[in-house]
Amino acid sequence: MDNGQLPATHRSQQVFEDSPVFEMACRQLDAVGEVIDLDQGVLERLMKPKRSLVVSVPIRMDSGETRNFWGYRVQHSLTSGPAKGGLRYHPSVDLGEVAALAMWMSWKCGIMNLPFGGGKGGITVDCAQISLGEKERLTRRFTEEVLCIIGPRQDVMAPDLGTDEQTMAWIMDTYSMSVDYACPEIVTGKPVELGGCVGRREATGRGVVYCVMKALQEIKANASDATAVVQGFGNVGSVVCQELSTRGIKIVAVGDRYGAIANPRGIDLAALNKHMQARNLLKDFPGAEQIPSEELLTTPCTILVPAALERVITSANAGKLRCRVLAEAANGPTTPDADVILKGSDIFIIPDVLCNAGGVTVSYFEWVQDIQQYLWTEQQVNQKLEELMLRAFNQVRGFAQQRNLAMRTAALSIGVQKTAKEKMRRGLYP
């Protein structure tokens, strides 16, 4: 501490204005402000998250020592209903990233016309470095720390990177213990036995593929001749691969944080899934060649699907993309500088806030079912999801054509406008 700085273990990134991800979200909002007529005061309000909570989360490690982790929950908007959005466990989580992701959730819910505002949370932790027991204690203690701002009518969490159905089950249990009744509607993406919705786990990937099939029609490409490259093989990426290949599309390359593989004849997904289930690394799959990770996104293909982290398509690689459709399954994969480069290409972009909105849409179905205590069938869920995704796709495409806008600007405009209109209608209190 001689140089006046706290040691790294005590420091956290708690100023969202300094974050490149938050800056990116603000730049996108600024661009929307230039094309649609927005009240300046409302635009300024939309630039700032409504409420941000930073908590230190102490837990007892298996070794007996105590460790503190930083936890965050940001509610970007509470105008349209409860804040809604995932909880991310990843080493790169900081307040700025969570605030940007919360803002994007607002636009996503707006585009899909869901009665939610945007929310997001996270803990700065590498899940590969903690045990299951430590993860459970971390989740339960985090839930305790944010109890003052969450609730089925205030803020409803869901899985994101590093969290899953089990994480949601722990949150549901911790919250239910505190209110003294079983409250499934406090989270979505729960196990089905606890009130989770059938088809929720696959929903983001399925929604991506519904959009991709529409985009192929738009560019008049045949699915049977199409190839795909997918970055990320987690909950979203693996489902995208499966759903694309079911529709006759060849997966020619995939990658995850440990490496990437390619096979121009198409990767055998059943064999890859088996390989992964046996706890092997994706890059060691014998049915494909290893390629450098940085070559994955520039591999020639019809459909490129970034399904991992934000800001992977930048000004450095945007000009080298060799795809016809860019389906943004991840949140924020393309930087505004890359967008400028892509504008000059003929790549059809399905922007993140539309492309990956299937997850929160089925989360909405789950919340509605839990509140009504009335369960839908998987067929009802998938049918309704497809209907809402296609409606949103057509609306965004129509607005883009009518106003000669990029798909991203059109999508964001629709999402922003919905929240802005509601703010105007409700007025400013007092």
Ligand code: GLU
């Ligand atoms: N984490 C997901 C997302 O980024 C899902 C959010 C939700 O279901 O609430 O869209």
